[in-house]
Amino acid sequence: MKKMFVLIDCNNFYVSCERVFDPKLNNIPVAILSNNDGCIVARSNEVKKLNIPMGAPYFKYKGLLEYNNGKVFSSNYQLYGDMSQRVMDSIKMLLSGEIEVYSIDEAFIYLDSNNTENLFELFKEVKEKIYKWVGIPVSIGAGATKTLAKFANNYAKKNTKEGIFIFETPYKHKEIMKSISVEDIWGISTRWGRRLKVLGYCNSYQLCHADTATIRAYLGVVVTRIVKELQGISCIELEQVKPKKNIMSSKSFGTLLSNIEPIEEALANYVARACEKLRAQKSKAQGIYVFLHTNKFKHYESQYSNSSTIGFEYPSSDTGFIIKQAKNLLKKIFREGYKYKKTGIILLDIIPEKEMQYNLFFNDISNKDYLMKVIDEINQKFGKKTVFHLAQGITKRWVMKSEYMTFRYTTCWEELLKIK
């Protein structure tokens, strides 16, 4: 038996997390909202049946959901993050092979050849154990390439009773491939899908047998790679956890803001968050990009958006220093007289701490490194923002809305599930 890529994907993950702690949510429409309760980012099958699309603005569908006795929740990332960890740990215990945690709710596994006797039975067991241990239902797809594993997983989720599908060869699954449109293939979306259809490649089976030279000429190497992957030739490797090259932190405000002070506070918080991530991956940034804009959906109000970049003299991961730099950039781009919706920062040109180049006049800032380490440790132990920079502020006029938040059942003592 050849080695195989397997994709395990949690079904309606955020919704499933909420259902673990409240079984009354089973069999009714449940939707999870984005930050600020703006968009619908996760839907139960009942919500999907109401034809509510992914990413839809909540206010447009609020009535429909209420009419159908649906429930909505704000995103509870601490809960979802912890549940995700449990699912991933379970997978590692149940399957042997290299694993790539691809997103919060899915993982690729490059299965070792030693556990391939009766794959279907094996996957059934994996699925049952994850449900028993963590309470989350998953779908499992397998194939010779990542693209085929993804294809198999999508098919398993929508069209099989067990939620498991093993892709063998394009010839064997000819009819299934013919029924899947090109834009439903991983890596191809509406634009490329449209162009492929113009070239006469409408379904997966047609694309699988496409002329690669034509594809290369009209759509470039990325799509060519996907065609080969569909044929069973692996071109997309399992990715190792790589340190990020850029780190972004940005959020919309809970309300529109006209003064610079609360925006500065918000930005300082995003900087602090980004710097935490930066230090966690033991890196330093060599510059930052700051942006600010009004609410582009309010056509009747005057619009403004701007951004600015600065490079540092030395690579840094010092929150205090970077807050100062970010505030300077913000002052440069801020204009009076607008109602602002969002600001954010991207840390640029990130390099490993170890590779830092010093110049002749470098002042020793190791004390700052030590200070940051202590702050990170305290916040990890005693909770987020136990210690913070004054610039992060206490007015909190910018904080995001989350009106429908459930408890952090698994990561917070005060919010443990209570049995009455």
Add this chain to the structure above:
DNA sequence: TCTGGGGTCCTAGGACCC
């Protein structure tokens, strides 16, 4: 009233170098 946040990779074109 009300429209998320965080990423990656590829390509084309310009600046610059010898």
Add this chain to the structure above:
DNA sequence: TCTGGGGTCCTAGGACCC
């Protein structure tokens, strides 16, 4: 009169993912 050819690096923008 007549003005090359080959390369690298950077950036912006476009496409995709969850």
